Amino acid sequence: MLSTDTDILSAAQSWRRDGRAVALATVIETWGSAPRPVGSHLAVDGDGNFLGSVSGGCVEGAVITEALEVIEAGTPRVLEFGVADETAWRAGLSCGGRIRVFVERVD
Amino acid sequence: MxxxxxxxxxxxxxxxxxxxxxxxxxxxxxxxxxxxxxxxxxxxxxxxxxxxxxxxxxxxxxxxxxxxxxxVPPVRLVVVGAVHISQAMAPMAAGLDLALTVIDPRTAFATPERFPGIALVAEWPDAALGTTVPVLDRYCALAALTHDPKIDDPALKAALAAECFYVGALGSRKTHAARVARLTEAGFTPAQIGRIHAPIGLPIGAVSPAEIALAVLAEVVACLRRAPRSEVA
Structure with a gap:
């Protein structure tokens, strides 16, 4: 695991300690030339501030939107991004890869 | 979560x-x-x-x-001896994501000119470990490369006590037999002493310092990856 990913977990913890709503997104599966490896994290707070990366910028916007919904609902969800889902998600991975991202709220 | x-x-x-x-x-x-x-x-x-x-x-x-x-904690590699093999090892260790520290009390060896950009500690290993150099643990590999028992032995003892996942020592079989006798005398068990890789490095017929460095690093990677750490230890 990259040290930057572990720093993100520390940040998520300190955000939560400060009373901020926090969601954590984690890359759980990749196919093809996915830009970020399995285990990469993105932390999002209730205001949409974020730290880390699940795709090197390609789909972060969509992940953050979903993360805000997860913060509201409290139920984790699995997102899938890739060329095949471009029309559904409007945010495809231009590199031709596909990724699955698990998004959960930090309670 | x-x-x-x-x-x-x-x-x-x-x-x-x-x-x-x-x-x-x-x-x-x-x-x-x-x-x-x-x-x-x-x-x-x-x-x-x-x-x-x-x-x-x-x-x-x-x-x-x-x-x-x-x-998994980042793996650290501590090399005792700012020798030719360590110089060759430095760029290879970087490529393998092993955080390298070189310890050698001999200030003629431990010079920044010989080890540019490397964490270099010109102290005796027993003084450096736990102070200048973070204390050893199971996610550390230690290679003793000086041939000098005064320098190598304290580091080997610390590495065995800390259950480093890899402990290696340079020297011939004869040198190692003398080392085993000293460590036995110091109270280490045969099982502990048996964890020392000696002669050091995978048997690839290494001759040059760079080849020996390669053999040592290959052995470190094998110990890290080949079996769960509990079995290695």
Whole structure:
């Protein structure tokens, strides 16, 4: 695991300690030339501030939107991004890869 | 994720202990498995495999899809002896993501000119370890390369006591036999002494300093990756 990913977990913890709503997104599966490896994290707070990366910028916007919904609902969800889902998600991975991202709220 | 689980995961990392977060991706149910509890876990085999590789990933178990967030401390390599082999080893270690520290009390050897950009400590190993150099642990490899018992032995003793996943010592079989006698005299058990790789390095017929460095690093990687750490230790 990259040290930057572990720093993100520390940040998520300190955000939560400060009373901020926090969601954590984690890359759980990749196919093809996915830009970020399995285990990469993105932390999002209730205001949409974020730290880390699940795709090197390609789909972060969509992940953050979903993360805000997860913060509201409290139920984790699995997102899938890739060329095949471009029309559904409007945010495809231009590199031709596909990724699955698990998004959960930090309670 | 529960805050207490996140805090525990961060605590394990700060303490340089391995841990795996097991997440059921269907409902988000989670548990943290510390390395010390791994052997008695229902998923012990698959967790041990992931821990050895250091890779996170999805697994299927009892009809559930689980994501394993694998957290392994960064591996440190401590080399005793600012010698020619260590010079050759420095760029190779960097390429392997091994955080290298070179210790040698002989200031003629331990010069920044000979080791540009390398963490270099011109102190006796027993003085340096735990002070200038972070204390050794199971995610450290130690290679003693000076041939000089005054310098090598204290480092080897510290590495054995800390259960470093790799302990290697340069020297012929005759040199090593004398070393075994000294360590036995000092109270180390045959099992502990048997963990020292000597002659050092995989047997690839290495001749030049760079080839010996390669053989040593290959042996370090083998010890790190080939078996779960509990079996190596």
């Amino acid at each position: 529960r805050s207490d689980i996140l805090a525990a995961l961060n605590d394990e990392r700060a303490a340089r202990r391995a841990a795996i977060l097991v997440t059921d991706i269907a409902d988000g149910a989670q548990r943290l498995v510390r390395e010390s509890d791994l052997a008695v876990d229902p998923l012990a085999d698959v967790l041990a495999k992931h821990l050895a590789s250091g890779k996170s990933g999805l697994v299927e178990a009892d009809g559930r899809t689980l994501f394993l967030t694998v957290q």
